[in-house]
Amino acid sequence: MSNATLVTIDRVIATLAGQGIGAADDPSGRAAHANHNGYNLLFVLLDSVLIARADSVTDTPADTPDATLYLAANQVNSSYLDARALVVNRTENIVVRTEAEIPVGAGLADDQLATALNASVAGVMETQDAMRVLVGEIKRTAEEAGAEED
Template sequence: MSNATLVTIDRVIATMADQGVEVTDDPSGRAGHANVSGYNLLFVLLDSVLIVRADSVTDTPADTTDATLYLAANQVNSSYLDARALVVNRTENIVVRTEEDIQVSAGLSDDQLAAALKAAVDGVLETQDAMRALVGEIRKQAEAAEE
């Protein structure tokens, strides 16, 4: 087992490459971008945490009165432990964002970083899938109630 060392975005890029995911370095040196399974992934390194985020732009206008996405996010966040879901309404259309944090302030060994990144990426992608499934189920129930 290797010693815990400082987590850098270069280490994240190399570790993700070992897992078959190409991460592009951001000019800031504190972030990286990737596209996995149709989701835009962002890796942001702060002082004590590495944030792994997946975004999915929806067709739903940001000013909608339909609360389906918000209800689904609430249900995911109250019952799903892998990552948290957020509904971002600051653009033209709503973005479903899922995030997970990796604590890095004490550094991580290569094995720890690889395991943490795999779990985080899997978690944010599975949470995106959970959001899609819940949105579909909520809409299906709403349609059935209208009939």
């Protein structure tokens, strides 16, 4: 086992490349962007944590009174441990964002970084999938309840 070393965005990019994810750094040197399975991925390196994030833009306007996405995020966050779901309504359409954190303050060995990145990417992707399924279930249930009232 190798020694733990400082996690840099260059190490993150190289490790992701080894996992088949092409990421590019931004001018800050603290973040990397990638597109993976149709999702925009962002990796942000802070002092003690690396944040892995997946964004999915929806067709739902940000000013919608429909709370379905918020309800789904609440349900996901109360049952999933690998990542958390957020509903971002600061753009024209709502963005479903999933995030996972990797503690990096003490540094990580190459194999630790690879394992943590693999788990984080899997976690944010699975949480995106869970959001999609839950939104569908909530909408179906609401439609069935509406049909029964008629």
